[in-house]
Amino acid sequence: MITPLTILLGIILLTIVLDLILIFDTKITRAQGGKILAFSGILILPALIGIFSLQTHIEDSKKTEFCLSCHVMEDYGKSLHVDDNEYIPAIHFQNNRIPQDQACYTCHTEYTMYGDFSSKIRGLEHIYYQYIGTIPDTIKLREPYNNRECLHCHDGARGFEEASAHRETPLMMDSLKSNGMSCMTSGCHDVAHDIRNLAEAEFWEPGKLKAVPAHESTAPSDSTTTDEEE
Amino acid sequence: MNNMSTEPLTKLERRIRLAAILSLIALIGTGGSLLVSHPLAFIEFAVIGLTLMLVAVVIYLLALVRAPRSSPPKSVT
Numbered sequence: 001m002i003t004p005l006t007i008l009l010g011i012i013l014l015t016i017v018l019d020l021i022l023i024f025d026t027k028i029t030r031a032q033g034g035k036i037l038a039f040s041g042i043l044i045l046p047a048l049i050g051i052f053s054l055q056t057h058i059e060d061s062k063k064t065e066f067c068l069s070c071h072v073m074e075d076y077g078k079s080l081h082v083d084d085n086e087y088i089p090a091i092h093f094q095n096n097r098i099p100q101d102q103a104c105y106t107c108h109t110e111y112t113m114y115g116d117f118s119s120k121i122r123g124l125e126h127i128y129y130q131y132i133g134t135i136p137d138t139i140k141l142r143e144p145y146n147n148r149e150c151l152h153c154h155d156g157a158r159g160f161e162e163a164s165a166h167r168e169t170p171l172m173m174d175s176l177k178s179n180g181m182s183c184m185t186s187g188c189h190d191v192a193h194d195i196r197n198l199a200e201a202e203f204w205e206p207g208k209l210k211a212v213p214a215h216e217s218t219a220p221s222d223s224t225t226t227d228e229e230e
Numbered sequence: 231m232n233n234m235s236t237e238p239l240t241k242l243e244r245r246i247r248l249a250a251i252l253s254l255i256a257l258i259g260t261g262g263s264l265l266v267s268h269p270l271a272f273i274e275f276a277v278i279g280l281t282l283m284l285v286a287v288v289i290y291l292l293a294l295v296r297a298p299r300s301s302p303p304k305s306v307t
Binding site for chain 1 (some may be wrong): 237239240242243244246247249250251253254256257260261262264266267269270271272273275276280281283286287289290
């Protein structure tokens with residue numbers, strides 16, 4: 001199957017051939033055709049390759065596999081497979097509420113104008129800590145988790161808007177939407193990756209069926225409407 | 231044609247060859263980085279790929295700008 005990456009690699013191969021011709025037969029540039037070849041092989045094609053490769057790398061950095069390729073992130077990857085509805089990342093991951101191949105990125109990017117860019121800059125800092133600096137014993141978020149990242153999907157969803165727990169007081173919904181009351185640290189959805197307790201956790205194995213209690217099997221299939229049952 | 235093949239490379243051609251060599255290394259680095267999904271692959275792309283590509287382009291463009299102008303053919307009257 002021809003993918004954009006295959007095409008990009010094909011163009012790189014073609015440009016390598018052009019450059020080899022230029023290296024071993026530089027006098028070819030004395031002719032008109034040789035000048036065009038040099039212009040293409042050194043300027044135009046490498047510029048295009050640089051732009052598309054950068055784009056490919058940026059897209060690649062959104063992959064779960066990419067984030068988990070650092071040893072320090074392994075436990076966080078495992079926590080996505082915990083068989084416990086209390087684990088917010090796990091329940092999102094296992095039920096396809098977030099794309100499984102972009103699980104980390106979906107929740108840990110900022111949904112702001114330059115959120116994508118700032119996430120990448122933070123990612124570069126992570127590389128520094130991983131290979132040059134010192135990895136801290138406890139990995140923490142730089143700033144408290146913003147409800148904005150949850151509301152990017154849940155805002156407007158029936159399960160979120162109509163949940164009685166979100167409407168306990170008249171101002172509660174406004175407070176949630178303005179990030180005044182945190183979804184994660186206000187005692188409601190406070191179990192995130194919880195890697196300290198992974199040793200005692202049970203893990204979900206994809207493809208291995210497990211008996212689901214009757215009251216859970218009749219739950220609505222729409223992902224957003226089941227959130228508040230957790 | 232024989233004269234052309236025995237002539238030494240001009241300064242412009244030597245610079246074009248250098249640019250082509252740098253571009254080749256950059257392309258190999260870039261191609262290799264695209265095959266792996268790892269943070270270091272991005273660093274390889276940024277350090278080897280993008281940097282050398284940029285240097286090659288600058289050398290090539292400078293070579294063109296600094297190349298001596300070939301005199302126009304004299305018109306036969």
